[in-house]
Amino acid sequence: MKVIILAGGGGSRLFPLSRKSYPKQFLKLEDDKSLLVHTVERFLDFVVPEDILIVTNQRYLYHVQNELAECQAEAAHIILEPVARNTAPAIGLALSYCESKLGCAGDEPLIVAAADHVIRPQDVFTKCILQAAQVAQQGSLVTFGIPAKTPETGYGYIEAGESDGLSFAAQSFKEKPDLKTAEAYVEAGNYYWNSGMFAFTIDFMKGEMAKYQPEIAAILAEGYEAAVARFADMPEISIDYAIAERSQAVRMVPLTCYWNDIGSWDAMYDILPKDEQGNAVQGDVLALGCTNSLIMGHDRLIAGIDLDDLLLVETDDVIVVAKKGESQKVKTVVEKLKKMGRKEAVEHTTMYHRWGTSTVIGQGVGYRMKKVRVMPGKAITMQMHYHRTEHWVVLRGTAEVMRGEEKMMIHERESVFIPQTTKHKLANPGRIPLELIEIQNGSYIGEDDIVRFE
CATH class of the missing domain: 3.90.550.10 (Spore Coat Polysaccharide Biosynthesis Protein SpsA; Chain A)
Known part of the structure; x- marks a missing residue:
């Protein structure tokens, strides 16, 4: 079989x-x-x-x-x-x-x-x-x-x-x-x-x-x-x-x-444990007078007051609220977001890669900040950016950095600057995950401004 x-x-x-x-x-x-x-x-x-x-x-x-x-x-x-x-x-x-x-x-x-x-x-x-x-x-x-x-x-x-x-x-x-x-x-x-x-x-x-x-x-x-x-x-x-x-x-x-088949948030409500008021709650949630509701938090405190038969799901970039029984329409929401070209329709703020994860923690005109996590023995391929610089600040672990022809080891509480149009590579030679803050600055910070050499 x-x-x-x-x-x-x-x-x-x-x-x-x-x-x-x-x-x-x-x-x-x-x-x-x-x-x-x-x-x-x-x-x-x-x-x-x-x-x-x-x-x-x-x-x-x-x-x-x-x-x-x-x-x-x-x-x-x-x-x-x-x-x-x-x-x-x-x-x-x-x-x-x-x-x-x-x-x-x-x-x-x-x-x-x-x-x-x-x-x-x-x-x-x-x-x-x-x-x-x-x-x-x-x-x-x-x-x-x-x-x-x-x-x-x-x-x-x-x-x-x-x-x-x-x-x-x-x-x-x-x-x-x-x-x-x-x-x-x-x-x-x-x-x-x-x-x-x-x-x-x-x-x-x-x-x-x-x-x-x-x-x-x-x-x-x-x-x-x-x-x-x-x-x-x-x-x-x-x-x-x-x-x-x-x-x-x-x-x-x-x-x-x-x-x-967990094909909707209503189906998700069915499989989760409930409190005495019939609420399925996950995350940092304070439910006052709420009954028969699904409330799922991620990053923030959610305070619900006298909610009944409600579905509320929060992530770090989206909040969805719906009446129970109407969650099949969530698919329609996603379709509309795609037509609007909203990245939230397809991407999380945390992206998963073969080498680890990257999470957007702040961005604005001309800048973006990410928390990058590289697993032991993994590396981000040699690359270069035409329109942005990058500044890496190591929080945990040791980073092996190639910047042009220069090779260096960057330790906790140390940093390195990557100029525009400079080939660079990041690797984790250690035994624990490498965590760092990446600060991008430039006239264009789109993910497609990457030239890969490996």
Whole structure:
């Protein structure tokens, strides 16, 4: 059995915490582990790291590597999508990798899961996965359905038909319904929320691709390297539309445990612990007379007074306030911000790099200040700026600096000045993280004023 975890999405529904530069799968929402780490650990209950494939894009490579190190799963395989093409091409690429690189047999079952869902308890989940793998080996595309106990309008639905004791026939897939239709589904009793998880064998999926997505199948038939090279030529389509809703051999296994895709702040409220007044509170929050509300703070004290059924999320550069039940509209906010060209739509003030992090702590006309953190043994590549100078003040650790032809060591409470058009490089030769303040001055301080030499 191989497990394919899709971790390339740049979800916006949990804005402002989740943004394109650091999306939901890397957030630590319930504890000190990210959603991706929880997902990997969930599958490590019955497979080894070498049987796990993470499909993501180049932007998130270092995030994924760091998260795999967190759960001692560095041996998992990372597959990089050249461009975003939705889940059908992503799954096809992973399938090709299994054949070409791992030598998997055609009857080996593959499990496909998202990187950002909350599922518990573990024993029930494991039982459902093994059951689905058994059904898949009988020649079916298996989808996982969540018993629809409430009329949710944010999920797609699966209509269940006859049962063979292990699974149900998936009679039809339904788009996200209005409230009246969702209530009718719950009343009928044979409708399940579509979890977006699948199980199938390699040969079965290759056959379905050839039948329903010949463009994708033709590219995959050329081998893994060709699939990577021609990935952009594949149609942009989800596995649901591409295969699941067309296949004549779809079975459904009920996922009879707690499941939450955290697709909105309302869903986030559901998974967090509540106080006696029904409030889910994180951060430095004083809630007076508040009931049934989500209040999440980051940098500042938040004082709430007599709030009811409210969602309030604060980061160091954005505050989002919404009525409970309306959080699906957060995505609309992000779309409007993108059209306005607002960087807040895609970037956090803290940016994550292969060498560490950089956080904007102040800026104005002609200047910007950042706190830079370089991990032990890492370095920022040799570069140069045409329009700005930089001044580095070391707070912690030791910096190895190349400035032109000069090499120097800068210690705590010492500083170095980098003139315009001067090649420079910053490295951390020590055993602890290097922390410094970077002060940029110039007529133009855009991030694109960087000429790299490595």
